[in-house]
Amino acid sequence: MPNQYDKILKEILKDVIDTLIAKVIGLKIIKSTAIETKLQITNEREADYILLVEMEDGSSSLLHIEFQATNYFKMVYREMRYWIYLSEVHEIHPMQYVFYIGNVPLTMKDSISTETMNYKYNLIDMRDVDCEKFLYSDKPEEVIISILCNYQKKGVKIFVCRSKRRKR
Structure with a gap:
């Protein structure tokens, strides 16, 4: 039902929209073109x-x-x-x-x-984040974050090592 009232209201006001724009909003428009709503x-x-x-x-x-x-x-x-x-x-x-x-x-x-x-x-x-916040952490996840930071400014070299496990 509310959608029906919207349609009726839009139909009634379509001829006075320019008046509302000029006299209520106060815009001085030379030309307007309706576009898809x-x-x-x-x-x-x-x-x-x-x-x-x-x-x-x-x-x-x-x-x-x-x-x-x-x-x-x-x-x-x-x-x-x-x-x-x-x-x-x-x-x-x-x-x-x-x-x-x-x-x-x-x-x-x-x-x-x-x-x-x-x-x-x-x-x-x-x-811009200081890599040292993460670089020397005991948590490997935090050390990985340091790779995203600008460690080059510090002259730091980061090595990511993967250990090989021996088969027993």
Whole structure:
């Protein structure tokens, strides 16, 4: 039933839309052209990591983490879609972090700003992270993370060895 009212309202107001634009919104438009109003988009996304986290202060949040190996110039739009989807589905605004692990300098934007909207996510260039945070760990998983950091600045050489087990 609500869809029927929408159709009736759109039909009634179609001849006065220009008046509303000029006299209520205040835009001085020379020409307008109607475009298709149906925005049918099939968009299935699979995030790298989405975690429900509890903070030390007792608060809860969603934590969304992505890893990106290339400079994707539309990354800010991808992350904004994730923010919208996660906020709508879980009714919690997510904290978002993208870890850039590429070899070339980072050029992706982490924000978009218009007259009516501002959006920003956290973009971390792993080449700026100190490899020593992970390099000397007793946990092999953490040592592997150090490979993603910029260890060349330190003059460090990393060797990954695989031990061969003897058959008994």
